[in-house]
Amino acid sequence: MTLTDDEVDTQLPDEWDRQGDEIVRTYEFDDYLNGVSFASDLAEIADEEFHHPELIIGFRSVEVRLTSHEAGGITDDDIRLAELFDDEY
Numbered sequence: 001m002t003l004t005d006d007e008v009d010t011q012l013p014d015e016w017d018r019q020g021d022e023i024v025r026t027y028e029f030d031d032y033l034n035g036v037s038f039a040s041d042l043a044e045i046a047d048e049e050f051h052h053p054e055l056i057i058g059f060r061s062v063e064v065r066l067t068s069h070e071a072g073g074i075t076d077d078d079i080r081l082a083e084l085f086d087d088e089y
């Protein structure tokens with residue numbers, strides 16, 4: 001279920017980092033409300049996919065953290081969501 005370290009390294013989209021059992025990207029915006037709107041867009045995608053990130057909304061940024069809680073690590077679901085989120089940005 002969880003990906004191997006090599007699989008994570010090769011499948012992780014370019015702008016994302018691995019931090020332990022999570023993959024992380026921080027998206028930057030020109031103003032606060034654009035970030036909030038983007039976070040809301042991601043929430044819609046997450047609900048459709050039934051796989052939910054942690055979203056940290058900053059002044060002009062949205063930090064996105066993905067992990068697969070039930071599997072206890074990083075899975076294909078996390079990689080898929082990262083790609084869908086990048087398409088939304």
Ligand SMILES: C[C@H](O)[C@H](O)[C@H]1CNC2=NC(N)=NC(=O)C2=N1
Nearest residue numbers: 050051052053067068069070071
């Ligand atoms: C019951 C469990 O919460 C659900 O199966 C889904 C909901 N969204 C989820 N989101 C994430 N990130 N990991 C999960 O394991 C997960 N499980």
